[in-house]
Amino acid sequence: MGCDLCEAAQITPWHYEDDVCWIADCEVCDVPMVVWKSHSPTPPDDARAHMVAQLTIVADRVLGPETYTIDQVMRQIPDHFHAHARIPNWWFKG
Ligand SMILES: [Zn+2]
Ligand SMILES: [Zn+2]
Numbered sequence: 001m002g003c004d005l006c007e008a009a010q011i012t013p014w015h016y017e018d019d020v021c022w023i024a025d026c027e028v029c030d031v032p033m034v035v036w037k038s039h040s041p042t043p044p045d046d047a048r049a050h051m052v053a054q055l056t057i058v059a060d061r062v063l064g065p066e067t068y069t070i071d072q073v074m075r076q077i078p079d080h081f082h083a084h085a086r087i088p089n090w091w092f093k094g
Pocket of ligand 2: 026027028029030084
């Protein structure tokens with residue numbers, strides 16, 4: 001079985017990319033989502049902090065400062081680290 005997040009790395013238009021992570025709009029939630037480039041659920045603390053910081057920069061630009069919260073709960077794909085910038089009414093979208 002393939003991993004959706006590993007595969008998405010090849011097809012999704014990205015807001016941001018570096019050696020650690022990439023950020024794109026989540027197809028399901030339609031909000032910015034940071035995805036670790038390693039297929040693992042447990043990034044080291046420095047990588048996790050880096051990804052949250054980058055997601056914050058993108059979400060400030062896309063959604064607006066203080067309109068969202070960083071959600072690190074991995075509901076759909078629990079074995080590959082990712083985090084969403086959730087706006088309060090995200091579950092009403094699409
Ligand atoms: Zn993966
Ligand atoms: Zn999502």
